[in-house]
Amino acid sequence: MSFSKENYQHLIAERAIFQRFLDETPKSDIIAQINLKSRIEELEASILIAKEKLPVHEAAKAKITFGGEPVRGSYGIVADFGSKVMQHLIEAVQKLAASIGKPLPNMGPTPEKKQNQLLITAVAKGSFGFELEELQDQLPLIDEPSQTEIALGQVLNILQISKDGTDDELSELIADLDRKAVVSVHDLLEMIAKNRAFCSYFFKGHALRFYNAESVRSAAKRLADDNRQEIEEVFTGQFEGALPHAQTFEFQLAMPIGDQDFIKGKISESAPSAEVINQNLNQIMDIRVLKILIGEGKPKYILLNVPDLNKDVKS
Secondary structure (H helix, E strand, C coil), X not given: CCCCHXXXXXXXXXXXXXXXXXXXXXXXXXXXXXXXXXXXXXXXXXXXXXXXXXXXXXXXXXXXXEEECXXXXXXXXXXXXXXXXXXXXXXXXXXXXXXXXXXXXXXXXCCCCHHXXXXXXXXXXXXCEEEEEEXXXXXXXXXCCCHHHHHHHHHHHHHHHHHHCCHHHXXXXXXXXXXXXXXXXXXXXXXXXXXXXXXXXXXXXXXXXXXXXXXXXXXXXXXXXXXXXXXXXXXXXXXXXXXXXXXXXXXEEEEEECCEEEEXXXXXCCCCCHHHHHCCCCCCEEEEEEEEEECCCCCEEEEEECHHHHHHXXX
């Protein structure tokens, strides 16, 4: 038997099909019930074998170290600061992970926290800190990075750009991220700066280093919610095209804004799909977009609604 990822997924799908057959089979049909249960047991045994034979994606690891007032060289760290700062970091990772592909809820706990847990595996050498690793039992199959791994990388990118990047680069990075997830990274940096501390963050061979509390404070201000504006606007014009894989659009404005005669951006789940847009090019219509401004950076756009096309889709 082959033990490829495709084979494993086929077994999972086949089990679901036979389970549905079993659920739909009358209990009075005893022979059919026995045959279906037997097949499901065979599939479950094959699934267990296939899962054991599959190569496992290596657990993502990250490291964060601290300096400043709460740190005693490589000897130790004030416990109150250490526990709180790690809670802020873990919360930021979990919110970024949970917001991949979908927005976070406005209220309540962060979703999928159990699926995005981190282990503290060691005390980081050098300046005092901690080594982190995602749980083995939440790892995806083969070459697919987990949400936790993606989020750990996003933390690195956000820290790097908020420290050294331009407003345009920061806007390009965080405009597509959930606002509440970005605020959680801000809260992490603000907490570090308030305690007159600074940090370094390491992930996959890349390092980001703050050298003093003031640089941390400056980065936190750039991620603050009041440095981000979100404005809904309506534009008239025509679609020039959309990319289904990237879920992006380009729209020619009927009336240019200054020297800007077109806008482009992401397509939200509430808007018509890229396929629908591409079936309605070069037609004058109104679109509703969310304009996102980060500091003095160029605006980023998210397509929210196209009334005419939405009517076509619903019909």
